[in-house]
Amino acid sequence: MTKQQLFEQIQKKRSFLCVGLDSSLDKIPKHLLKYENPILEFNKQIIDATKDLCVAYKPNTAFYECYGKKGWETLTETWKYIPEDIFSIADAKRGDIGNTSAMYAETFFNAASSEMSFDSVTVAPYMGSDSVTPFLTFKDKWVILLALTSNMGHADFQLQEVGEDRLFEKVIKTSQAWATDEQMMYVVGATRGAAFGDVRKLAPDHFLLVPGVGAQGGDLGEVCKYGLNSQCGLLINSSRGIIYAGQGEDFAERAREEALKLQQEMEQILVKAELV
Numbered sequence: 001m002t003k004q005q006l007f008e009q010i011q012k013k014r015s016f017l018c019v020g021l022d023s024s025l026d027k028i029p030k031h032l033l034k035y036e037n038p039i040l041e042f043n044k045q046i047i048d049a050t051k052d053l054c055v056a057y058k059p060n061t062a063f064y065e066c067y068g069k070k071g072w073e074t075l076t077e078t079w080k081y082i083p084e085d086i087f088s089i090a091d092a093k094r095g096d097i098g099n100t101s102a103m104y105a106e107t108f109f110n111a112a113s114s115e116m117s118f119d120s121v122t123v124a125p126y127m128g129s130d131s132v133t134p135f136l137t138f139k140d141k142w143v144i145l146l147a148l149t150s151n152m153g154h155a156d157f158q159l160q161e162v163g164e165d166r167l168f169e170k171v172i173k174t175s176q177a178w179a180t181d182e183q184m185m186y187v188v189g190a191t192r193g194a195a196f197g198d199v200r201k202l203a204p205d206h207f208l209l210v211p212g213v214g215a216q217g218g219d220l221g222e223v224c225k226y227g228l229n230s231q232c233g234l235l236i237n238s239s240r241g242i243i244y245a246g247q248g249e250d251f252a253e254r255a256r257e258e259a260l261k262l263q264q265e266m267e268q269i270l271v272k273a274e275l276v
């Protein structure tokens with residue numbers, strides 16, 4: 001998917017919501033355990049209930065890899081179930097020496113070999129250019145590079161000064177030589193509030209993937225105040241806050257209610273910013 005197509009989806013749905021499919025057997029409603037593949041059934045019902053309210057789905061691969069062969073199959077089938085006009089993110093946080101990264105890129109982008117072709121993959125920048133560029137050889141596929149993450153430990157490295165910059169700023173500056181804003185996004189945690197202003201100084205036009213709304217307590221208004229750009233430029237992810245909103249037979253409706261609350265808030269923000 002291109003950047004323009006993503007923006008058009010945002011305008012059409014009046015939403016920049018990404019639903020995180022961090023689905024695990026111990027958290028999904030108990031009545032689903034009778035199915036042959038409970039997590040796939042869960043994901044399908046969540047997708048059916050939210051697909052008109054969101055513009056992206058983000059399965060975190062850890063929640064699939066932990067179940068071995070069956071988990072990998074569930075990830076593949078989940079990717080197949082995501083509608084084509086919805087941006088798909090393999091949240092795998094990969095990155096390795098060049099020839100290994102090339103195989104990771106095949107895994108997530110080349111359906112001919114892996115049966116999956118996500119629109120994007122999350123990548124850690126730590127190993128540098130040759131660990132990231134193999135993901136950029138696929139047309140209209142995206143790297144979503146970790147910049148300023150939502151977790152406590154972000155301060156251990158990302159805020160350390162490297163010359164004149166903090167490390168996350170260095171990551172954003174240096175990586176812009178590897179790809180344009182048509183193929184690269186940055187992860188900036190919703191819990192980082194005013195730091196969105198600093199990120200926007202360096203990357204005014206890039207899309208940012210923003211996890212941390214919902215269960216981690218990030219504030220949507222604050223993120224948008226500093227992070228919105230002329231093509232919206234934000235994909236706001238919520239995983240647990242949406243998918244585990246209910247535990248009963250009506251879990252998908254409850255998930256929809258939570259997604260709708262966020263979509264309605266986003267619609268107001270888009271209208272106010274005259275983006276729709």
Ligand SMILES: O=C(O)c1cc(=O)[nH]c(=O)n1[C@@H]1O[C@H](COP(=O)(O)O)[C@@H](O)[C@H]1O
Nearest residue numbers: 060122149150187189211215216238239240
């Ligand atoms: O790359 C990510 O998606 C990510 C980066 C980050 O800084 N913080 C973060 O929480 N995430 C992911 O975003 C999701 C957040 O889930 P919830 O806290 O349940 O909404 C999880 O899949 C995390 O792995």
